[in-house]
Amino acid sequence: MSQALQRVGDSRTVRRTLLAVSAVLAVLVFGAPLALVFARAFALGGSVYLEKIGDPLTLPAVRLTVLAALVVTLINTVFGICAAWLITRHSFRGRGLLTALIELPVSVSPIVAGVAYLFLYGAQGLLGPLLSAQGWRIMFTAPAIFLASLFVTAPYVARELITVMQAQAQDDEEAALTLGASGFRIFLSVTLPNVRWALFYGALLCNARVMGEFGAVSVVSGKIRGRTETLPLHIEVLFNDYNATGAFAASSLLALLALVTLGLKSLAEWRLAAASRD
Structure with missing residues (x-):
């Protein structure tokens, strides 16, 4: 008679301990900083918050961030599709x-x-x-921001598509x-519909990274x-100028974008899991 082996985590005590540790870490590492950002952003009231958001120097930063995210995500999506198709569907030297x-x-x-x-x-x-x-001048212009962001986020779409396309039957x-x-008709009618959620997931990750990129862009x-x-x-400059309210107001915009991205990311993960079961 075979004896069932107890798996790690089957014990109720172990499960509760792991749950408690995970919950505490989630609150301390993620929840508390996020709550602090919104609390400080609205500390002086909604009118002050809107005033800080509508600052003449904040709005251009928001516009440039959104523009960079759109341009870079579009280019990296096209690059990711081409690279994934080439790597998973063709054999070649290199x-x-x-x-x-x-x-x-x-x-x-x-x-x-x-650098x-x-x-x-x-x-x-x-x-x-x-x-x-x-x-022509590239450095210290918007195209320089696009270039640096393209390099940093280049793997996101390609890696998601390569993983899914390698796992799928042909x-x-x-x-x-x-x-x-x-080949083009096959890609549009067969391949692309099968990887659409992986493509969406990779584009979301790319978009989120572009909006939050600091090192290369700086x-x-x-x-x-x-x-x-x-x-x-812009947030760094506001903090250096001791404009904490303005910095937290601008930070709340990034936090909101991150929360929206997280929700869409969860949707994409759920659809990917459902597609893999099918």
Whole structure:
């Protein structure tokens, strides 16, 4: 007669202990700081909060942050789709190298990426004088923010799609191929619908990271107030100016965006889990 082995965590005491520790850590690490941000943001009332949000220097930071998120997420989504299709559906020399390059930004400090762009496209950089001679300036402009954010967030969409596409069977795609469908038609009609939630999930992660990126952007933006300040940079400036209320008001916007992203992320995870069961 086989004897059932007790798994770790089957004990009621162990489960309750783990639950209590997780709840305490969640409150201390996530809940308390988030509650503090909103409490300090509204400490002087809703009218003061709206005044701080509508500050002439805060609104441009919000607009630039949203613009950077839209541009970078769109580009990285297209890049992620192309890279995932190439890596999972084709065999070629250098596929491992391409995969490693996609993973590279995860292991590189964002500040290192910003410095690299500065020494490449800056006025005294490798390509800076050539660009200046053509009347082009990249560093300390919005395009510099886009470039740095592109590097930092490049893996997010691609990694999600590669994982899902490698795990999925290719029977539907092969059936469509035997019926004479082109590669582009197969991708639009078969592959893309099967990975749409993974694509959505990766785009959400990319969008959230762009809006919260500080290190690389702080190097290449020049922190020009009203022009090249994203919301995280603007929050730092407000704190340095001892404008705590304005800093917490701006921080609450990022927190709200994070909460919305978390809700959408949970939806995408649920749909991904449901799709994998099907």
